[in-house]
Amino acid sequence: MKTIVRLLIFFLSVSGICVFLGEVSRYVPPQEQRSCACDRCLFENDTLAIEGLRKFPQPLLSRNYSLPEEDYNWWKRLQPEGRNISDYRKNMERVFQLIPDNPPLEASSPGRCRTCAVVGNSRNLLKSHYGLFIDFQDYVIRINRGHSKGFESDVGNRTTHHVMYLESASQIDNTTHPVLFTFKIRDLEWITRVLSTQPSGKKSLFNKDLAMVVNPAFMRNIHQVWLQKKGAYPSTGFMALVLALHICDEVHVFGFGADSDGNWSHYWEKVPNKKIKTGGHPGNVEYEMIEELARHQVLKFYTGW
Numbered sequence: 054m055k056t057i058v059r060l061l062i063f064f065l066s067v068s069g070i071c072v073f074l075g076e077v078s079r080y081v082p083p084q085e086q087r088s089c090a091c092d093r094c095l096f097e098n099d100t101l102a103i104e105g106l107r108k109f110p111q112p113l114l115s116r117n118y119s120l121p122e123e124d125y126n127w128w129k130r131l132q133p134e135g136r137n138i139s140d141y142r143k144n145m146e147r148v149f150q151l152i153p154d155n156p157p158l159e160a161s162s163p164g165r166c167r168t169c170a171v172v173g174n175s176r177n178l179l180k181s182h183y184g185l186f187i188d189f190q191d192y193v194i195r196i197n198r199g200h201s202k203g204f205e206s207d208v209g210n211r212t213t214h215h216v217m218y219l220e221s222a223s224q225i226d227n228t229t230h231p232v233l234f235t236f237k238i239r240d241l242e243w244i245t246r247v248l249s250t251q252p253s254g255k256k257s258l259f260n261k262d263l264a265m266v267v268n269p270a271f272m273r274n275i276h277q278v279w280l281q282k283k284g285a286y287p288s289t290g291f292m293a294l295v296l297a298l299h300i301c302d303e304v305h306v307f308g309f310g311a312d313s314d315g316n317w318s319h320y321w322e323k324v325p326n327k328k329i330k331t332g333g334h335p336g337n338v339e340y341e342m343i344e345e346l347a348r349h350q351v352l353k354f355y356t357g358w
Contacts, residue, residue: 089302091166093350101298102349105278112271112299113156116149120269127276128269131286132237144241145266151248152264157230158300167191169301172208173290173308174199174319177357183307184209190305194232194297196290197221199308204321208308215259216293219243224258231259232296233266234289267296279342284335291339294352304352310340 088094095101096108111118125138161167170190172178174197187193187209194214198221201210215225216232219240225231235241248261275287275295290309297304312318347354 087163088161089166090162090164091302094161094302095298095304095351101351103345103351108299109268109271109274111268112296113158114145114266114268115156116154118268120145124270124273127273129237134237134239136238140238141241144238144245147245148241148266151245152261152266156265157263158265161302166303167301168303169194169297169305170209171290171294171297171304171306172196172199173306173310174321175308175310175357176312176316176318176322177310178204178207178308179357181207181307181355181357183207183355183357186305187211187307192297192301194293196293198223198319198321200321214265216289216296218289221289222258227260228263229259230263230265232293233264234272234292235266235269236286267292271296280335280338283338288336288339291342294343298352305355306343306347306352307355308357309343309354310356311336 088097093100101107114120120138120141122138125141129136129141159167168190169192170187171194172187184204184206188211192213193209193211194216195212196216197218199208199215200223201208201212212225212229214230214232216234217223218234218236233240233244235244244264244266247258272287272292275292276282276284279295280287280291294304294306294309343352343354346352
């Protein structure tokens with residue numbers, strides 16, 4: 054009798070263990086909520102692995118943002134005008150009477166992978182045949198005088214965001230977001246003048262309802278943290294690249310760096326017989342940073358050669 058009881062206890066124990074193991078095998082732990090649907094989401098789980106490079110809280114200005122005076126003091130040294138932060142704030146108030154209070158940006162979503170093509174202006178784009186791939190991305194960001202006409206097979210023909218230093222501003226279509234980099238108070242006055250005194254019947258340079266103005270504090274962060282204070286200031290192109298890392302989940306970069314002869318020239322220009330340098334911004338440092346970001350798989354870099 055004792056043997057039968059022992060056998061019964063044994064079989065019940067085995068059955069219980071099998072049921073438990075079956076439940077364990079069917080258990081699926083809850084998945085961590087992700088910020089996007091890409092294989093790697095920027096600024097998530099240390100994807101941006103280079104020390105100190107983190108998402109800046111407000112890369113674009115809004116009406117309720119108050120620029121800290123230390124950031125203004127850095128910004129005003131770029132092109133000195135002798136005016137103070139009070140002048141800056143008055144002019145920004147006028148700007149936001151004409152453009153949206155908050156920049157029209159799409160938020161990240163766990164169900165979507167937002168892709169960007171940042172298209173620089175280097176001659177290394179020529180004969181690259183990147184055009185179709187560039188146009189395939191959700192957002193296509195062009196810089197200053199960068200344009201498509203005559204170069205579609207290499208640079209594409211779509212533009213969703215056009216980054217502009219205002220002295221390089223040109224006509225863009227009514228569906229493209231103008232992303233405005235300002236380097237002095239006169240640039241803010243230029244925005245107000247262009248948008249408020251447009252002659253009747255004349256086409257505006259851009260759609261003011263889609264306009265965005267880049268935060269000077271963001272520009273300072275790029276110079277001091279991303280570029281370690283190299284050069285006098287970052288190029289508009291490099292700042293556009295870092296901005297793309299803030300508004301997209303996956304970033305593809307084209308058209309940066311010198312051509313095969315060492316000229317820092319534009320794909321639409323005829324190159325003179327001399328070496329063309331990068332001026333006040335540190336072109337070589339920026340290029341090396343892009344290569345490092347690519348090595349860390351933060352972005353995808355297409356050299357064109």
